Amino acid sequence: xxxxxxxxxxxxxxxxxxxxxxxxxxxxxxxxxxxxxxxxxxxxxxxxxxxxxxxxxxxxxxxxxxxxxxxxxxxxxxxxxxxxxxxxxxxxxxxxxxxxxxxxxxxxxxxxxxxxxxxxxxxxxxxxxxxxxxxxxxxxxxxxxxxxxxxxxxxxxxxxxxxxxxxxxxxxxxxxxxxxxxxxxxxxxxxxxxxxxxxxxxxxxxxxxxxxxxxxxxxxxxxxxxxxxxxxxxxxx
Ligand code: ADP
Ligand code: ADP
Numbered sequence: 001x002x003x004x005x006x007x008x009x010x011x012x013x014x015x016x017x018x019x020x021x022x023x024x025x026x027x028x029x030x031x032x033x034x035x036x037x038x039x040x041x042x043x044x045x046x047x048x049x050x051x052x053x054x055x056x057x058x059x060x061x062x063x064x065x066x067x068x069x070x071x072x073x074x075x076x077x078x079x080x081x082x083x084x085x086x087x088x089x090x091x092x093x094x095x096x097x098x099x100x101x102x103x104x105x106x107x108x109x110x111x112x113x114x115x116x117x118x119x120x121x122x123x124x125x126x127x128x129x130x131x132x133x134x135x136x137x138x139x140x141x142x143x144x145x146x147x148x149x150x151x152x153x154x155x156x157x158x159x160x161x162x163x164x165x166x167x168x169x170x171x172x173x174x175x176x177x178x179x180x181x182x183x184x185x186x187x188x189x190x191x192x193x194x195x196x197x198x199x200x201x202x203x204x205x206x207x208x209x210x211x212x213x214x215x216x217x218x219x220x221x222x223x224x225x226x227x228x229x230x231x232x233x234x235x236x237x
Pocket of ligand 2: 037
């Protein structure tokens with residue numbers, strides 16, 4: 001479903017962040033991207049959601065070539081990728097429910113959110129997702145009244161409300177304690193299986209990656225140095 005072929009990224013500063021990356025992410029697969037700081041993990045995720053433009057190569061999501069998109073088609077395609085962030089990126093003064101809905105409605109929804117006018121189907125689906133992530137008791141709480149784990153559950157529900165074709169997850173547990181980190185990784189894994197969603201998870205915690213990913217890709221100075229199941233990962237990576 002997602003295929004990167006010969007992807008290179010060189011920043012204008014001269015930093016070579018990715019070199020000749022070939023990867024295919026099938027439906028339903030949870031791929032953990034590991035590697036030391038500066039290895040190119042964020043750059044790879046940003047090339048897929050096109051916050052960064054690759055210098056060379058092809059990135060296809062189903063039938064769409066992502067590297068050639070711009071304007072309205074780029075915005076449209078970006079919405080088919082669910083983003084989950086380390087710092088959750090919630091709007092503090094909005095409620096849990098409003099935060100989930102704000103993702104689906106995008107920029108237009110920002111104004112709609114003031115008017116409290118949401119499409120009925122979106123509200124029903126948001127409620128269902130909040131039930132799935134275990135937050136129905138907190139629908140009306142402001143985002144800034146939640147714990148880190150709860151905030152990440154809101155982030156996950158928000159990403160799923162757009163019915164994404166894949167999830168791009170940037171250090172989802174870096175701000176969480178170990179037990180909550182495992183709960184969040186388990187939840188992401190279960191949701192990917194239930195919805196046959198592929199996920200790329202940028203994560204520095206190798207033990208968590210091994211426990212919850214189907215596949216591990218190790219990056220080092222912009223190159224893939226490991227690609228295989230968690231059981232085959234050795235300490236040399
Ligand atoms: P990671 O996420 O694995 O820490 P990054 O993708 O952030 O790695 O960085 C890969 C390389 O690209 C590093 O050498 C980094 O300094 C460089 N880099 C990242 N972002 C930029 C940028 N916006 N401009 C210039 N160089 C960058
Ligand atoms: P991460 O490793 O999670 O990407 P960093 O602290 O490396 O976090 O990067 C934070 C921000 O700085 C990112 O937006 C990244 O693109 C940018 N950045 C990283 N390295 C460089 C660099 N060498 N020159 C310019 N910007 C950079």
